[in-house]
Amino acid sequence: MKVTPEHNARVAKLTFESVYPHYLAKVEKKGRTKDELHQVIEWLTGFDKEQLTDQINNKNTFEEFFSEANINPNAGLITGVICGYRIEEIDNDLTRKVRYLDKVIDELAKGRSVDKILRQPKL
Numbered sequence: 001m002k003v004t005p006e007h008n009a010r011v012a013k014l015t016f017e018s019v020y021p022h023y024l025a026k027v028e029k030k031g032r033t034k035d036e037l038h039q040v041i042e043w044l045t046g047f048d049k050e051q052l053t054d055q056i057n058n059k060n061t062f063e064e065f066f067s068e069a070n071i072n073p074n075a076g077l078i079t080g081v082i083c084g085y086r087i088e089e090i091d092n093d094l095t096r097k098v099r100y101l102d103k104v105i106d107e108l109a110k111g112r113s114v115d116k117i118l119r120q121p122k123l
Contacts, residue, residue: 003085008092012063017056023105030109040104043118046070066097075100077119082106 027037038049046069047055055065075097079088082103090096107117 003090003092003095008095011095011098012061014062015059016062016065017059020056026109027105030111032108032111036108036114037105039114040108040117041101044069044072044075044101044104046072062098063094066094069097071097071100074119078103 024034024037028034038052041052042048045052045066055068058064060068078100080086080103082099085099087096087099087103090099104117108114
């Protein structure tokens with residue numbers, strides 16, 4: 001599926017606060033914990049628990065959220081399809097980062113070990 005400019009604009013305006021409860025419900029429904037969710041979000045974004053709470057309380061958009069994030073240098077190792085989009089083919093930087101987040105949370109919910117989600121480059 002091709003990402004459109006309209007799609008990119010919608011993603012940028014979504015607030016992290018509005019999506020976070022869905023992320024949490026998704027992983028908890030599959031027996032994973034809030035701490036595990038925060039661990040994968042922190043790995044990707046660099047936000048610790050307090051900073052993540054601030055992002056939620058400030059109702060930051062994904063655009064604001066990711067402009068303040070320190071994306072893990074290994075995030076580029078996140079590949080595959082999420083929400084019908086092949087991550088490595090997304091040319092909009094913000095939309096790709098949001099899909100990275102979606103992908104690691106989806107992997108957590110599907111039972112993948114946290115060690116494997118926190119990608120390390122192959123030597």
